[in-house]
Every structure is written in structure tokens, then in C-alpha cells.
Amino acid sequence: MTVLSHRIRLYPNDVQATYFARACGIRRFAYNWALDHSWRLYEEGIRTSGFDLVKRFNAVKAEEFPWTAEVSKWAPQKAIQDAWDALRNWWSGRARRPRFKKRGKCRESFYIGLDQVSTEGKKIRIPKLGWVRMAQELRFPGEVKSATVSRDGDRWFASVQVEIDETRWSYPHACETQEACGVDVGVRDLVVLDTGERVAAPRELRRRERKLGRLQRVLARKTRGSGGWRKAKARLQEAHRKVRDARKDVTHRITADLVRRFRWIGTEDLNVRGMMRNHRLAKSIADAAFGEIRRQLDYKSALAGGYVVRAGRWFPSSKTCSVCGYVLGSLPLYIREWACPGCGVAHDRDQNAAENLKIVARRQRDTENAGDGMAVRPPGIRRDLGAAERPEASTCQPMAAAG
Secondary structure, eight states, X not given: OEEEEEEEEEEOOHHHHHHHHHHHHHHHHHHHHHHXXXXXXXXXXXXXXXXXXXXXXXXXXXXXXXXXXXXXXXXXXXXXXXXXXXXXXXXXXXXXXXXXXXXXXXXOEEEEOTTSOEEETTEEEETTTEEEEESSOOSSOSEEEEEEEEEETXXXXXXXXXXXXXXXXXXXXXXXXXXXXXXXXXXXXXXXXXXXXXXXOOOHHHHTXXXXXXXXXXXXXXXXXXXXXXXXXXXXXXXHHHHHHHHHHHHHHHHHHHHHHOSEEEEEOOOHHHHTTXXXXXXXXXXXXXXXXXXXXXXXXXXXXXXXXXXXXXXXXXXXXXXXXXXXXXXXXXXXXXXXXXXXXXXXXXXXXXHHHHHHHHHHHHHHHHTOOOOOOOOOOXXXXXXXXXXXXXXOOBHHHHO
């Protein structure tokens, strides 16, 4: 059994949109109540838990907060559990101290749990509200487990969790071959394959940067909370949403095509968080969405019966000659092409990295097909040249100078 999520746009009427906004407000209130109540119990020396906080809230809500009963019970209960999880992550050192959620400065959403959500065609049933129109039907046949209704600007979306039976449902784009490929990602060319195919980075944020800056300045000149301020904020949110949607469209198209054509995909285990510390490249790296490409390849390959093989984080894919295995001592980022001192073959930096990643995927494929099922480490570095034959300084020069 596999649980998949399908995010669909909703088309609520005025009454339904008011219900959604009220449920988001109740969720925000319950989250803040849980944080405040937890701190008071902690100061009194009382140890509690997420379930205990829910029980305490249910015991007083009828008298103190009767308006919370206007929406689904899951809206405040899940918020209290989320607050407790945030506190526990902070106490364990995995996250920062949680803050109170403020209206207009946090994500507006609420959760609907088991036995209270269902779908029928292009409709979804919300407890204490009824049926709400959706933009499309569910793509995954199975049992609806839960849903999260969220707001993005002036639009509402439902992320529906569906539990599917893999024995009765197959991914429509399953790969039928044993082909392997290497995929190198970058900020100039978003994806480079070992076959020579390249997809230029769309740079959606860069293209719309001037417009976003203009809308941000217009918003800054408005009086906070006024009608003009709300309209300017809505226009800015719509511009940011277009950037996100365009970026998601590119990544979905690329990953779906790769999974459809190749069963074994070799990639790098990139430290995206560490790469974001480079302030000169941080914006371009975020705009390229390396982490989203990795996430989509993982779950789409699993559905299609494929495999994603990652080379080690310190594997020198760009500095290793894919022909003879010679390893350069250094390869600055500005050098895009280089000639191997060992065999003299000219390499494009990105395509050479993709070819080395394909070797990683092919070795894993051959090992799995051999029947031993053992995991394969990244390919070893060949150093065929002896100490006398190897150049003294294994550094790289651009092709024009190295020739």
C-alpha cells in the first residue's frame, strides 16, 4: 500500500470561502493556545504530551471557546499536535523555538482527518459544510485518508491523501527498459544528460525579478491593513505564485520524461543547504529547485519501478575523466571545458559529470541483475599513470591553454 498526495484547486462559493477562512483562524488560535498552555504547564513542573493537550482543549472548549465547534474537530486538534511536535523538535535540538502564528503572516490551512472527507467526481465533501467543487478528479484510485485545505493568495487548494493498492494500480508511465543514464544538475543548464541532451535553466525568478520588486515597492507604500494594501498584497502573491507554478511545470516535465525513458538514473548527493551558503549563487540555486528535482525523481522512479542511484557526496564527478579515470587536483567553477592530462580527451564539464554518474548507475544495475542484491559504492578512481608518468601538478587549464 502506498499513500500519494494530489493537490487540486477548489472553487468555493462565498459561504464556503468564509468557512475555510474561519477554519484557518481556529487552527491558528489552537496552535497558539497549545504553545502558551505548554509553557504554563512546564513552569508548573507538569509533563504533558500532544494527546494530553488535545484532551485539555476539548475539556474547556465548550465553555471558553464554543465558536471552535463551527468547523471540523480536526482543525484545532491537528494544530495542537503540530504545536507539540514543534516544541519537541526544539527541545531535541532539531529546530528553532516555535513562535506564535500571526494573522496574515503564516500559511493559512487546516487539516481534515479520517472518516470526515470523501470525493465524488469533481467534488470533495468537507465536514459541516458539504460538497465543494474541484478543478479535476482524483488521478489515483484508492481510499481517501485525509485532506489539507490551504490558501494561496486568492485561491484555495485541497491536498488529498490517497492510499492506493499497487497490486491493482500501475503507474501510467512505467519504464519497460533497463536503460541507465547520468543526470547532472546546475544553475546554467538545469539538467545535462550523458547523451548530450541539455535543458536550460528557466530562471523564472530572475525573469520576473523586476516586476516583483516593483510590486513589492507598491505594497510598501500602502498603509498596512487598508483596502489598497490588501489589493497590492494580492497582486504580489499572484506574481510569486506564477513563478512557483512555472518552476514546478518545468521540473515535473523533466522528471517525468527521465523516469519514462530510463530505469536506472545516476545523480549526485548534493548538499543543497551547504550550497545555499554561497551568497553569490544562493538565489540561482533556489531558483533552479535542486531539492524539488531530487524529490520528484525519488517518488516517480519508485512508482515507475525504476531506481535512483546516488554517488557519494564527495565523488569528483566533474574532475574525473570518464574515459581513463584520471582525477584532477582542482577544477574551478569558471572552467567549463578541459582536456584530460592522462589520455588527452577533451571534456565538457557537465557532460563529463553526467557520464561518470551513468557509470555509477550502470554498475549498480549490473550488480542487481547479477542477483547478489548488494549495494555498490561509487566507482573507484582509476589511476593508471605511474608516479613518473603523472604530471607534477594535477590541475586543469582551459582547453585553449591545455592544447
